[in-house]
Every structure is written in structure tokens, then in C-alpha cells.
Amino acid sequence: MAIELKMPALSPTMEEGTLARWLVKEGDEVSSGDILAEIETDKATMEFEAVDEGTVGKIVVPEGTENVKVGTVIAVLADEGEDVGDIEASSAEPADEGEESSAADDDEGASAGPAPQRPRREPRADPEIPDGTNMASVTVREALRDAMAEEMRRDERVFVMGEEVAEYQGAYKVTQGLLEEFGPKRVIDTPITEYGFAGIGTGAAMGGLRPIVEFMTFNFAMQAIDHIVNSAAKTNYMSGGQMRCPVVFRGPNGAASRVAAQHSQNYGPWYASVPGLIVIAPYDSSDAKGLLKAAIRSEDPVVFLENELVYGRTFELPELDDHVLPIGKARIMREGADVTIVSYSIGVGFALEAAEQLADEGIDAEVIDLRTLRPLDRDAILESLAKTNRLVIAEEGWPTCSIASEVIAICMEDGFDHLDAPVLRVCNEDVPLPYAANLEKLALIDAERIVEAAKKVCYV
């Protein structure tokens, strides 16, 4: 899948800048950290680094262009193995989706050239967002940053701490511009000391602040899990409600790309099993922003699981002054009648892809994004099951004792009478993630496996 590179913001308030110089040309291979271009404003010059790896497919905005608006696509990166020549077609996809979305209530707007049996379904708008809201195309990375910046402006108790969050602007550039706006007292670079700063964040929450603790990845939070589980999650309970612990632990979670076993794990099920924690794992930009703002305002400790591979993806984000979404509510991403596909985080992308493929075969799949893993929206799962009578859960993570296991348990306990087929789970292979590219691909979930499972429960 092509990755759009957008004009970055040097600060949350920057609106446009000059693309001073390209340091790469079309066809160049780049990896994370390579300097791609120099961006200038009247205040500063910044080197624009690659976050993802790939080949520079197309340079859209030539160097020397002035007044380039923040968010404008300036180049397109092709993934490994992707044909650079296909770039324009594939990069046009998000725009198409956007158009379909705005025409969601208009049957005439449906553009598919369907086979006779193809169910006609459009992406479903989030009912939490008022009709007629203007939408902007924003990456998940920017949506998360904006959520933090808005909450830091709103509440001076909110601050960010973690490794490389300040001067370096975030290991994955999620905290970009925050130091410039809020200063070093509220955007704090820590030593490499996860056990320590996770506990310090927890203690600061006990002391009346609203810390956002960034883990460079949740793999490193293994060092800190004692304070997430034993300190933060239990404060409210063990004190009989005397103490609150409003801390947010956030960072990328799940498999990245070619970083092997120690850097590729989904901790969703681990944290979701802990009473006292709230666990959120958003997929798109709107949920990333709306739920991170809700997490920061929550009186309870929140584990907020992002995904490195999704950071650079662009989605529609409502242009609202204060976009806050409810914690604990799943979202129907696509309505369907034949089978329910439940997923969360990066899995939602695969589920939506699978639903499209299933539509080509005449199967009408409903896709549910859990969004919050604890508390889990049982009602949303069961209501969809009552409608479709068949359910598949897709999870980018191990199968054993997983969110998938939990969803199956919910279906057995409270949805048994509605089941027309066993619930199937599509999870990663039950192995540490291997390094070799082909094995990695074999071990991770994809749309094809979801399609296969969905057909199986539909007895097709």
C-alpha cells in the first residue's frame, strides 16, 4: 500500500511553508530516519525525515515551491515489492473513499460496477459525528498530536513524558511541535528508564496532574508493566476510592515491519485482562483523536495502544472544535447482513478489505471496530451477531487468551441462540514474530485469511 508523504507541521500552529529542497529523487529507496527534504517557514528550517521505509514513487510538489499548505501530499512512497508505476492509481484510493463517504446516504452515488449479487454497502459514518460536519484528511500521527496539543491547551495539568518526546519530537514524530508550543516543563525527555518513568507518571497522577506517558513502543513497557498493573490500575480500588490515577500510557503496539520478535507484540489482551484499566486501541484518525482526548480527560488510568504501521495512514477527521468520543463504545465501520467481522486497531483495515472482497462474492459482511478493549462493548457484538448469526474475529495478535478468545466467550455466554455457525478467530500464528520477510507475512493476519474464515462460517 502506497504511503502519502504530507507537508509536515513544524509546530501545531504552522499552516504553510516552503518546500526548500528535495534530498531524494523518484526511485530512491529510503528507510526510517533518512532525510527526505528541507522545509522552511519564516521562523525555522526543518529536515523532513522518513518514518516508513519504501521507494520514492512520485514527487508531487517540486522543490522551491512556496506556500505549501500543511497536509498537502508532497510525495508518495511505494512499499517494498510495490510497482512504482502503479503509484498514482493506488494513491488515489483514499480520495475515492472520501468521496464515497460524503455520499453515504445517496444510493445514486454508489460507484461500484457490481456483479448482480454484489451487496451495495458504503462506509458507514460514525454516528457520534454530527451530520454535515466538514472533514479533513489527516494522518493518524497528526490526529494523535493534535489531541495532545488541544488537551494541553485546555488543561495545564496535562503534560507528556517519555524517551525522545521533546527535542527529537518523538521517536515516531507523534509529539512533533509540542516542545515548541508548551516548553520543557510540559514536554519532558526522560532517560531510558521505563520502569522508573511509568511509576513517576503514576505518582504524578496521584499528585493531581494528568500525565501522558509515551512508550517508544509498548514492547518496552514490559519493563514498566508492574506500575501499569500494580500501581495505576489498583490505586482507585485499593484506596477505597480516596485516590484517583488519571494517567495515560500511550505508544505504538503490535507488529511493525521487519523488526522481529521483541519489537512485534500486541499487548491488547494483556492489559484488557486487568480490572481497573481502560484499554483503547483505535484504528483511524477520527478515533485516534477523539478517543485520546477522552483518555486524557478520564479519571481512570488508560492504556492507549497505537500502531506504527497506521501512523502514516490518512483518514477523514471531523473538523470540530472539540472532537471527543465515548470510551467503551464499538463502531460499525460497514453495515452488513450475512456475517459480522469484529476487529480493532490495524485489523480493522484488513477486515474492511476482506468485506470488499466478500462483497464481490455476494457475501454482505458487517465490520465492527471495537475501539475500546476494556470495557468491551458486549452489546455491539451481540446486536450484530443477532442480525447476522455468524461471526469472525480478526486480531493482529496471538490467538491464545486473546481478545478473540474473549469475544468468542461473549458469543457463547450470551449469544448462543443466535449462532448459526461456530465463531472463528483469525489471529497471528502462535509463534514469536520471525524476521524473514516471507515468514513474517505468513505469521501475520491478512484480508485473505479473514475472507476464508467468513466464507467458512457462511458455509460457502
Place this chain on the structure above:
Amino acid sequence: MSLDSDRQLEAFRRMVRIRLFEEALIAHNPVGHLSIGHEAAIVGACMALRDDDYVTGTHRSHGHPIGKGAEIGPLMAEIFGRRTGICKGLGGSMHLTDARMGLICESAIVGGGFPLATGAGLSAQVRGTDQVSLCFFGDGATNQGTFGESINMAAIWKLPVIYFCENNGYAVTTPVATSHGQPDIARRADGFGIPGVAVDGQDVEAVHAVVAQAVARARQGEGPTLIEARTYRFDEHSNRLAIPIEYRSQDEIEYHRRERDPVALYRAVLCERGRQQECEAVENEVRETIDAAVAFARESPEPEWADLWDNMYASPPGPEHARGDRK
């Protein structure tokens, strides 16, 4: 910075409260990590703090809220597992939070309190108050990673934290001498560029003096101090725990009970100052307080089914939360 006349008697009162509280537990309740022998270290440290200063405790932590001046009845009821307990019976012996007295948590995970106290200190710095945070911990905890991680951050950010070690010589049964590369714990401060002070933990006024100095330093924005109070645990690691090995001699225990009892030592000091009658009055008063606390705890109701669920989250009764109504 020495204790004035009234505060001396208050220090004695709190020490006696800890002693009699623990003795009441021995008489009435089977399990707990007792602070008998540690009274001077605890009270000396707490008397140097204000009510709005933060304290974090440990698994051996009945003494910490008492030292900080907490009400006795709700503490006793908590250990009895009653609904009237300070934490509604949800925390228990090792988690005696008393937010009103600044006792923000007791982490029973050895070393767990270091970053929590440090974070509370950070909150004071960020909010611009002159509150300080005092972290109680034992000698065993200094071998946990959080010790170095937390003190390092407090040092580089000059946080108002006092790291107060109750070194009783043994981590359960493991002696400091065989488990610490640098058994002189106060000297570990050198590795973080902060002051480290060792003090006789059986002398309440000596402890108070060094903690008061560290508190003054912290309030002035000069950063953390590591204090090692050398004390002694009179009972076993945990009340009624059968220890199958002889890790310390009977002579050693008897010597400390006879010669190094902090309550007896301070009583003798006060008597020398002509305050015997006041000491006796305090002892009688505390006996009544403890008896009343035991009666209160025994008569209090146990928690109910709804209490199992009510304090898990501050805000959201999510769908899953409703499962508590299923019974």
C-alpha cells in the same frame, strides 16, 4: 530544627500508638508485617513533614499512616477487613492509603514506592507548591531497579523527594552484608550526585533532625536526599511466619529488645527531662485509643457485594462493569 516540647510528647504519642497498634494486631489478627522496632525511624521522619506533604509506604506500613498522624479507628478497621476501614476493606494491611494525611499509597511490591513518591514530588514541582514527598522503603528494596531509576530522575530534575530507608538489616532473612555490593546504603547517593546521610534509626530526635534538613533542602528546590536510618525489626518478617532457618541469633534479637528499643529509649530521654507523668498519661490515653479502635473494628460491618465493584473505576460504568449486577 529540633522538636519543641509539645512536639516531643507528640512524637512519643505516635511511637506508642504504633507499638500498641501492632501489639493489638498480634493479639487479635493473624497476619501482618509489623513495625515494632521501627517506631523512632518512622515517627522521626513523619514529624519533619507537614500534613500536605506526600508519603508512600511499603508492605511493612502500619506505622507510616500512624506516624503521619492518621486516625487510628479506620486503620484498625481496614486491617480487620471492615467496611468502615480507611480503604473500605479493599486495601488491607499492606495498602493503608490515607489521602487526607498525604499517605497516597503503600506499594507492597518491593521497590514499587520509589517512582510513585518521585512522581508525587514531580507534581509538586509542576504545580509550583513547596510540598515534598517522602518515600519509605527497606534495605531490600535498594536492590530493585526502581531505586536507581527514580533517584536518578529526581536528581537530574531536582525534585523535592526524601528517600528514607528503614534499614533493619534483613530482607526477609537475607542480610544486607551478603546482598549489597555497597552495604553502606547512604553512600549509594554518591552514584546519583545527591547527599546521603546515615542516622541512628532508634533515636527519634536524631532522625527528625536529618529529615528536617532534607525537607528544608527539598522545599528550597535543591533536590532529593537519601537517608539511611539504621533500625531493627523485633519480630519476624511477617507475624506468625514460621522461619525454618536461624538467620539471626537470639542474642542479637534480645540485645535489641533490651538495649535498643526505640520507645523505651525515648521514654527514658523524656523522663530524664522530668516528663515521666506526661509519658504515663500519653500511654494511658493511647491504650484507650487502641482499645476503642479494636472495638470499633470488631463492631463494624463487613463489606457487601456492591462494594466489590463500586471502586474499580472513577468514571465509567461500561457494559462490562454492569456484570457486577449479575449475581
